[in-house]
Amino acid sequence: MPAPLIEMRGISKRFGAVVANEAVDLSVAPGEILGLLGENGAGKTTLMNVLFGAYAPDAGEILVQGRPVTINSSADALAAGIGMVHQHFHLAPRLSVLENLLIGIPGKSGRIDRAGGLARLAEIGRQHGLTLDPGLPVSALSIGEQQRLEIVKALFRGARLLILDEPTAVLAPTEVDGLFSALRSMAAQGLGIIFISHKLNEVRALTHRCVVLRHGRVTGRVDAPASTTSSEMAQLMCGHEIVPPARGPSTPGAAVLTLDGISTSRHSGMALRDVSLFVRAGEILGIAGVSGNGQRALAEVISGVLAPDVGRMTIAGKVVSRFSPCEVQALGLGRIPEDRMTTGLVTNLPLADSMVLPRIGTAAFSRNGLLRPDAIRAFAEAQIKAYDIRCPGPMTRAGALSGGNLQKALLARELAFDPKVLVVSQPTRGLDIGAARFVHEKFLDMRARGCGIVVIGEDLEELLMFCDRITVMYEGRIVGTLDSADATIARLGLMMTGAEGHS
Amino acid sequence: MSVVLEQIFQVGFLAAIIRIATPLAFATLGEMFSERAGVLNLGIEGIMLLSAMTGFTATSLSGSLWLGVLAAVLTGALMGAVHALFTVALGLSQHVCGIGVTLFSSGLAYFLYRLIFGQQSVPPSIKSFETLPIPVLSDIPVLGPAVFNQFSLVYMAMAAVPLAAFVLYRTPWGLSVRMVGENPRAADSAGVGVIATRFQAVVLGGALMGLAGAFLSMVQFNAFTFGLVSGRGWVAIALVVFGRWDPWRSAGAALLFAFVDALQLRMQASGLGHIPYEAFLMLPFIFTIVAMAVMSRNAIAPSALLKPFRREER
Numbered sequence: 001m002p003a004p005l006i007e008m009r010g011i012s013k014r015f016g017a018v019v020a021n022e023a024v025d026l027s028v029a030p031g032e033i034l035g036l037l038g039e040n041g042a043g044k045t046t047l048m049n050v051l052f053g054a055y056a057p058d059a060g061e062i063l064v065q066g067r068p069v070t071i072n073s074s075a076d077a078l079a080a081g082i083g084m085v086h087q088h089f090h091l092a093p094r095l096s097v098l099e100n101l102l103i104g105i106p107g108k109s110g111r112i113d114r115a116g117g118l119a120r121l122a123e124i125g126r127q128h129g130l131t132l133d134p135g136l137p138v139s140a141l142s143i144g145e146q147q148r149l150e151i152v153k154a155l156f157r158g159a160r161l162l163i164l165d166e167p168t169a170v171l172a173p174t175e176v177d178g179l180f181s182a183l184r185s186m187a188a189q190g191l192g193i194i195f196i197s198h199k200l201n202e203v204r205a206l207t208h209r210c211v212v213l214r215h216g217r218v219t220g221r222v223d224a225p226a227s228t229t230s231s232e233m234a235q236l237m238c239g240h241e242i243v244p245p246a247r248g249p250s251t252p253g254a255a256v257l258t259l260d261g262i263s264t265s266r267h268s269g270m271a272l273r274d275v276s277l278f279v280r281a282g283e284i285l286g287i288a289g290v291s292g293n294g295q296r297a298l299a300e301v302i303s304g305v306l307a308p309d310v311g312r313m314t315i316a317g318k319v320v321s322r323f324s325p326c327e328v329q330a331l332g333l334g335r336i337p338e339d340r341m342t343t344g345l346v347t348n349l350p351l352a353d354s355m356v357l358p359r360i361g362t363a364a365f366s367r368n369g370l371l372r373p374d375a376i377r378a379f380a381e382a383q384i385k386a387y388d389i390r391c392p393g394p395m396t397r398a399g400a401l402s403g404g405n406l407q408k409a410l411l412a413r414e415l416a417f418d419p420k421v422l423v424v425s426q427p428t429r430g431l432d433i434g435a436a437r438f439v440h441e442k443f444l445d446m447r448a449r450g451c452g453i454v455v456i457g458e459d460l461e462e463l464l465m466f467c468d469r470i471t472v473m474y475e476g477r478i479v480g481t482l483d484s485a486d487a488t489i490a491r492l493g494l495m496m497t498g499a500e501g502h503s
Numbered sequence: 504m505s506v507v508l509e510q511i512f513q514v515g516f517l518a519a520i521i522r523i524a525t526p527l528a529f530a531t532l533g534e535m536f537s538e539r540a541g542v543l544n545l546g547i548e549g550i551m552l553l554s555a556m557t558g559f560t561a562t563s564l565s566g567s568l569w570l571g572v573l574a575a576v577l578t579g580a581l582m583g584a585v586h587a588l589f590t591v592a593l594g595l596s597q598h599v600c601g602i603g604v605t606l607f608s609s610g611l612a613y614f615l616y617r618l619i620f621g622q623q624s625v626p627p628s629i630k631s632f633e634t635l636p637i638p639v640l641s642d643i644p645v646l647g648p649a650v651f652n653q654f655s656l657v658y659m660a661m662a663a664v665p666l667a668a669f670v671l672y673r674t675p676w677g678l679s680v681r682m683v684g685e686n687p688r689a690a691d692s693a694g695v696g697v698i699a700t701r702f703q704a705v706v707l708g709g710a711l712m713g714l715a716g717a718f719l720s721m722v723q724f725n726a727f728t729f730g731l732v733s734g735r736g737w738v739a740i741a742l743v744v745f746g747r748w749d750p751w752r753s754a755g756a757a758l759l760f761a762f763v764d765a766l767q768l769r770m771q772a773s774g775l776g777h778i779p780y781e782a783f784l785m786l787p788f789i790f791t792i793v794a795m796a797v798m799s800r801n802a803i804a805p806s807a808l809l810k811p812f813r814r815e816e817r
Contacts, residue, residue, distance in 0.1 A: 052692075054814070075694030090692045092685035094803070095678075103682045104693035107675040153693070 003066055005030050005192040006051070006082070006161050011060035013046055013216075020046040021216045023060070028161060028192040033183060035207035035225060036196045039237055039432035040403070043216035044196050045087075048163050052084045053077040075104075083154025084163040089146050093139035097132050097149055101156050124155050128185050143292065144175040151182070161192040168202055172290040173460070173493030180206050198237070198433075200230040201461075212236040238433050245440050247466050248448070253281035254317075256452035257333075257421045262301055262311030270294040272301065272308065273476040279421065279452035284443060286467035286484075287456040290496055294476035295425065295456045296338065302423045302454065303335045304328035316420045329358060334419030338426045338456075340406045347399030351391060352380035354398040355413045383412035404435030411442055422446060425456040440466055460489050474498040516765060517649035522723065524754075524761035525660045526551075526715040530739035531746065531753045532667050533579075533711030539671065539748055540704035541684040541807040545601025546586045547712050548736030549608030554578040554716030556612040559727040560619055562629050568721060571629075572656070575717035576710045582608055583709020584702070591701045594811030605736075616727060628726040632656065656718050663711070667750040680704045684805035687812040697812045712736070734788075741791050747802050759794075763787045 004027040013021040021043045028034045038044045050057045053071040061068050064080045071077050077084070091100050102117045118134055125131040130148050138146060147167060154162050164183075168176050183193055183206065197203050203210060204225045212220035212233065220236035222228050235241055258278040264271045272294050279285045289295055300306035301313070307323035314320065315331040337343040345354040356365045356376050365376050380394035387408045391401055401409065407427070414422060427443070428436035443453055443466060457463050463470055464484055471481040472495040479495045530547060537544040544550075554575040562571030582604060589600040620627055632654045640651040671677040679700045682690040687697045715735070720727045742760060746753030767783040 073694070074692045075696075078694050084692065086692070090686065090689035092682050092689055092806070094685055094806070095681060099678055099681075100689070102675070103678055103690060104695040105675065111673050112675055112678055157693075 004028060005065060007063040008051065009061050009063065011047065011050055011057045013050055013055055013057050019216045021050070024218055026211055028194060030190045030192055031187050032209065033187050033193045033195055033207045035203040035210035036194055036213065037198065037203055037210055037233065037237055038213035039198060041432060042213040044213055045165060048084065048165060048194065048196065051077070052082060052163065078157050081158060081160035082163065083157060083159030083161070085147065085150040085154065085165065085167060087165045087169065089150055091138045091146060091149065094137055096134065097136055097138060098134040100138055100149060101153055120156060121152065124152050127189070128182050130182055143170045147179070161194070162186065163194045165196045168197065168199060170291060172496050173489060174497055200233050204228065204230065214239060245437065245444055245466065247444060250282045250447060250468065252283040253450060255279065256281050256316050257302070257454065258314045260312040262308045262313065264297050264301065264306060264308045270297060270476045272297045275478055277471055277478060279454055281450045281452050282447055284447050284453045284455060284467045286463035286470040287454060287473060288460060288463055288470050288492055288496060289473035291458055293473045295473060297476070298473070299338065299423060299425045299456055303333070332420035334414035334417065334422045336410050336414060336424040336427065340403065340410060341399065344410050345398040345406060347397065349398060350395040351398045351401065351409060352376050352394035355380050355383060355409060358413070359417065383416060387412045404431045407431060407435065407439060411439065415442065415446065419451060421452045423454045427455060427457065428462065460492050464489070472496055514645055514649045516769065517645065519765040519768065520758065520761045521650060521653060521657060523764050524757045525657045526718040526723070526735060527739055527742065527757035527760060528660045528664065528754050529711050529715035529718065530736060531742045531757050532663055532750060533708040533715065534739050534743045535748055535750065535753050536680065536711070537705045537708035538743055538808055539684045539805055540680045540701045541687065541805055541810060542587070542590055542701055542705050543597045543601060543809055544586055544705060544708060545598060546582060546604025546608065547739060548732055549605030550579050550582045550709055550712045551716040551719070551736050552732045553582060553608040553612040554713035555720035555731050556616050556727050558717040559629065559720040562721060563627060568632055571721055572717045575713040579713020579716065580706050580710040583706040586709070587702045587705035590811065591698055591705060594813055597809050613729060626726050626728065629721065631725040632722050654722050656714070656722055664750055664754040671750060684807050687807050691814070738791060741795050744802055745794050745798050748805060760787055760791060763790045
């Protein structure tokens with residue numbers, strides 16, 4: 001085996017009393033793709049931020065090609081040949097591809113070296129099949145292309161080791177294939193790659209070796225990921241076996257939510273074009289699609305935030321006429337928005353206030369125009385207990401809760417009023433396996449009680465696991481709907497690129 | 504109306520536009536550099552006033568005009584550094600600090616002026632710059648005497664516009680400025696010092712504001728008075744938006760404002776009808792408000808404007 005490109009020895013990092021990393025050893029050889037596995041909060045991102053110079057480790061050392069180095073900033077990391085593709089891209093949307101590449105690169109006689117940049121970009125394109133139009137503004141690129149730009153940016157700076165933090169979370173299945181072949185080509189040419197993910201099948205397909213983190217410590221090393229089963233790896237990640245929730249048969253009732261020919265125009269993202277769908281009582285409908293294909297507009301229309309230009313919507317048989325959040329809520333709709341922090345809860349208010357906010361005007365929580373603090377508090381306390389929301393108490397600032405506990409609080413808030421329809425966006429984004437499991441169980445519970453649920457998500461495996469039917473969106477239209485018994489990842493993946501499905 | 508139209512194409516009128524536009528162009532470019540890096544500088548009004556005072560004082564005491572200009576530029580850069588210290592290095596609110604800088608600088612300007620010159624019945628004045636005709640070019644009819652028979656500071660403003668565009672769009676430092684104003688995290692991960700780049704841009708912006716102040720007290724009025732700046736700094740902030748954070752468009756915006764201002768001065772002088780002169784005084788500002796309302800609809804500010812950058816925060 002060749003000498004390691006990068007070696008981390010005994011890395012420890014604490015934030016106050018929280019141990020993020022404890023005595024972690026890790027190495028990557030040239031030409032090797034290393035998988036870094038772990039649940040959310042296991043310390044993967046912290047470890048990589050230590051390697052990329054964002055945090056200084058409390059203990060341990062980093063060796064680059066056998067020599068100890070100190071990495072205090074991303075500039076140091078880049079100089080040591082380490083490049084990182086963050087989960088949230090570090091690009092300036094209004095600047096061009098070339099300008100984003102040339103940032104921080106010394107110029108030629110005081111000017112930006114455009115010609116040199118173009119030549120280098122073309123060379124990297126030839127080497128790894130990563131081509132980009134240098135003149136386009138980044139805002140005109142697709143998410144997949146932006147990711148490609150981030151990879152090219154790292155190679156452009158001479159990275160010998162590339163760190164990718166959950167790179168597939170934002171990609172369609174076909175784009176994932178393209179990314180994997182580019183990564184394999186880079187490894188074949190001697191680059192080292194650290195691939196962070198919690199998607200086990202991807203790690204098994206791509207990586208040569210795996211390190212599993214739990215609670216900041218290395219809990220497992222897998223030398224042959226391809227011949228290790230997903231459940232063995234999941235056990236290493238969580239410390240116990242994970243049993244997917246059982247989805248029993250259900251007999252859907254009457255439609256509780258129908259959309260008929262809905263089109264929108266005013267929307268910052270993708271608008272909806274002639275969208276029709278229905279959900280029946282006791283049924284879970286999944287909405288699949290690459291992010292940015294109209295899912296947000298769909299969630300906003302159903303939640304009454306965005307009024308469509310044309311089209312009709314009914315909730316529990318009643319036509320929605322004014323499209324306001326109050327109206328749809330009064331008709332029996334519950335919603336769990338995509339962004340828990342901005343449109344879900346008010347992060348600076350006490351948890352109790354956030355939990356009653358949508359129903360603050362009802363008799364349960366106010367009387368004669370005055371709040372009933374005791375009732376609000378009692379409600380929050382009951383829900384905290386029922387959903388096992390981990391927090392110091394109902395008066396805790398909502399923003400101080402972890403993602404999983406926030407999601408539980410939102411679920412508690414919406415489910416307490418027995419909605420007839422529940423619309424949920426990205427229900428388990430950012431949650432660990434345990435919290436995700438809890439959310440899934442709650443959905444199946446509501447389904448058994450006759451609630452109609454719309455789940456907007458990007459994780460196909462998750463949708464296949466608990467949805468009864470799956471509808472695929474592409475460019476604001478509905479491509480088709482499959483019964484989950486007939487749906488496969490391959491088929492859905494094809495539909496997500498706009499190819500017609502069979503409904 | 505024909506009286507007005509006749510006035511427009513006179514040498515004197517064109518020269519007036521250029522003269523009014525010069526301090527605005529310096530101030531607007533200064534504010535633009537600061538804002539492109541993500542820092543709103545509401546200290547501009549006070550920085551211009553303080554620089555006008557120090558420039559005037561230095562000239563008055565030393566007798567050298569260029570020493571005065573230097574003093575004004577250094578004052579502007581220093582006050583820019585003060586603003587950057589609070590907003591960039593310490594990450595405090597740009598609004599609050601900017602207003603603080605304006606109040607502090609204005610107060611300091613009045614205080615020092617009184618301290619140095621005392622209360623005099625006739626305010627002291629200096630011998631101003633003289634016009635510097637450029638050979639050949641100044642012989643062009645109408646345009647020549649208006650544009651090319653000007654003060655050296657006017658020529659500096661004319662040169663500053665293409666220079667600013669070159670620095671912003673063609674140099675690595677300019678790219679860094681634009682990047683830290685759009686996405687500081689991206690700049691940071693590319694190894695660019697966000698704090699340093701922002702600091703430099705705000706200081707450069709302050710120096711340009713200092714030039715604007717120097718022009719007011721050393722060319723336009725030859726004296727320092729307390730109402731010297733009278734809102735020109737605030738106007739520059741509006742002109743940056745109007746010019747969409749671009750050097751050429753910003754300079755164009757300054758020229759357009761200067762045109763309206765020069766026009767209203769002529770209208771006052773021509774004694775048009777029985778309209779009170781205050782009505783004419785309002786014109787350039789009404790123009791600014793209307794132009795802002797129309798243009799700012801699709802103007803997109805630098806994404807990271809007003810947002811302090813801290814490393815370990817995520």
